[in-house]
Amino acid sequence: MRNVRLSVAERREELLRATVEQIEERGVAAVRIGDVATALGVSNALVLYHFSSKEKLVAAAFSHAAECDMATLRAMTSRRTSAVRRLRASVRWYAPSGAPKGWRLWIEAWAVALREPALREVARDLDLRWKAALTGLIEEGVAAGEFRCADPVAAAQRLTALLDGLAVQVTSYDGALPRARVYAWVDEALARELSLDCAALRAPSAAR
Structure with missing residues (x-):
């Protein structure tokens, strides 16, 4: 897992960019929290800390x-x-x-x-x-x-x-x-x- 210190805003933007890439590659239905975490080398828990559900993560990524x-x-x-x-x-x-x-x-x-x-x-x-x-x-x-x-x-x-x-x-x-x-x-x-x-x-x- 990566151990890079980012501000909350920087981390959220990184997560959103990664989610957009995963949606483009896999489609909304197939994307999992774990896919985003793996793409960035972080834990599922970190993704869920910033976005409490896949639905909220996906909506924020489209925004x-x-x-x-x-x-x-x-x-x-x-x-x-x-x-x-x-x-x-x-x-x-x-x-x-x-x-x-x-x-x-x-x-x-x-x-x-x-x-x-x-x-x-x-x-x-x-x-x-x-x-x-x-x-x-x-x-x-x-x-x-x-x-x-x-x-x-x-x-x-x-x-x-x-x-x-x-x-x-x-x-x-x-x-x-x-x-x-x-x-x-x-x-x-x-x-x-x-x-x-x-x-x-x-x-x-x-x-x-």
């Missing part, structure tokens, strides 16, 4: 993953560049890229959320925050005259529905869709929502 995702999104949306470039970067980051690890976690979350109210709240909150961020970027671009969009809220909802559906396909069926095709469809959908053509969306001038 931790959601906050990490939102931190990445905030970094993208706060860049000092055009709204269209930030939008394209954000949706391409969110889109499944062919490496299913991160999306496997959230597909697990959706499945478990059907039965677990705590996880349903986490997944729902993340979904609402993502759509709000997209909506804000679209509204910003419209106000700046970069593109046109009559209903930014509906546009964000449609884009999210497409991305979520693509994620299920790519994650569930190995090789179902090549990365290039996924990104092409994402660009086409975004251009359509912004009343642009794909060439304008990808043009260097859109990057300024």
Whole structure:
């Protein structure tokens, strides 16, 4: 067993990261407290000291993953560049890229959320925050005259529905869709929502 002195906050974060990794690898149903403890070289008792049950550990792990995702999104949306470039970067980051690890976690979350109210709240909150961020970027671009969009809220909802559906396909069926095709469809959908053509969306001038 490891004997490393960490603060309570550091230990909890270490446990949450390890739990996320175990969920991605094994799925929620198969993950045990012992798996997390073994991965870190600590005792089951230490894990249970910080999280009194597997259910609380799993819920906290999903919340931790959601906050990490939102931190990445905030970094993208706060860049000092055009709204269209930030939008394209954000949706391409969110889109499944062919490496299913991160999306496997959230597909697990959706499945478990059907039965677990705590996880349903986490997944729902993340979904609402993502759509709000997209909506804000679209509204910003419209106000700046970069593109046109009559209903930014509906546009964000449609884009999210497409991305979520693509994620299920790519994650569930190995090789179902090549990365290039996924990104092409994402660009086409975004251009359509912004009343642009794909060439304008990808043009260097859109990057300024």
